[in-house]
Amino acid sequence: MKIFKKIVLSIALLIALSLLSGYFYFDKKFTPPENNLKVSGIAEHINMKWEVAEGNAHAAVLVPVSLKGIEQTFYMQLDSGSPTTLFYKKSLESICTKFPDQIQINNAENKLSIQFSIGSMNIASDFELLDYGHAVDFNDAKTNHIIGTIGTDLFEKRIVILDFRNTTSSFIKNIDENGFESLEFKKRKILIPGTIGEQKLKLLYDSGTSGYELLTNKEEWGNTELRTEKLKKKKEIPGEIY
Numbered sequence: 001m002k003i004f005k006k007i008v009l010s011i012a013l014l015i016a017l018s019l020l021s022g023y024f025y026f027d028k029k030f031t032p033p034e035n036n037l038k039v040s041g042i043a044e045h046i047n048m049k050w051e052v053a054e055g056n057a058h059a060a061v062l063v064p065v066s067l068k069g070i071e072q073t074f075y076m077q078l079d080s081g082s083p084t085t086l087f088y089k090k091s092l093e094s095i096c097t098k099f100p101d102q103i104q105i106n107n108a109e110n111k112l113s114i115q116f117s118i119g120s121m122n123i124a125s126d127f128e129l130l131d132y133g134h135a136v137d138f139n140d141a142k143t144n145h146i147i148g149t150i151g152t153d154l155f156e157k158r159i160v161i162l163d164f165r166n167t168t169s170s171f172i173k174n175i176d177e178n179g180f181e182s183l184e185f186k187k188r189k190i191l192i193p194g195t196i197g198e199q200k201l202k203l204l205y206d207s208g209t210s211g212y213e214l215l216t217n218k219e220e221w222g223n224t225e226l227r228t229e230k231l232k233k234k235k236e237i238p239g240e241i242y
Helices: 002-029 089-098 218-236
Strands: 038-040 043-047 049-053 056-067 074-078 086-088 111-118 121-130 146-150 159-163 168-172 184-186 189-196 199-204
Touching (some): 086 089, 089 121, 089 146, 121 146
Parallel strands (some): 074 146, 086 121
Antiparallel strands (some): 038 121, 043 168, 049 056, 056 074, 086 146, 111 121, 159 168, 189 199
């Protein structure tokens, strides 16, 4: 009997250690890297643009930016689903070809040390380069030259206001919080409380999927449809109990 108890206890300890190890593994996996952005100044009422792709009129939110030492307007996608701000390597390589003194890429570390600006706000760091993007055609004034992604590391440094009605954005230091709804900002993810049917949920706000009102999995959507249908029947048949 004692041997049996020891075996059961050992198995229980192994399960507990496995669960604990799994927790720390996934916690570390989804913890964003250290925020090394150096931000100065603020930006108010910056005009945004919507990127159109494959018939989707709201494929991405674009913010105009300028690179230090270069008199040219570029764009970066404002992506609340990305925990870090980064640049697109293919785009920056083409800019580097035209402005070699202003743009210097560290190919060994795949990083770029640079300062860019949004209005009167300056952001500087050693940015990661993503093997993505397109070469910038400086003779094409009609194209929105997208050179990178603005992530939620900037959201830790400034209060971000997205005015979709007027298509503007602001990045400020202080604001009167009266009248605002609460949300969660964990591991640089924006979680908004919401209700679908009678179920209270936490919804992840990801502006990188701005072409869709709501994304969920098939099983959850099926459960939501079932609950909504029951709620509809409940309202249509007074006195019916579900």
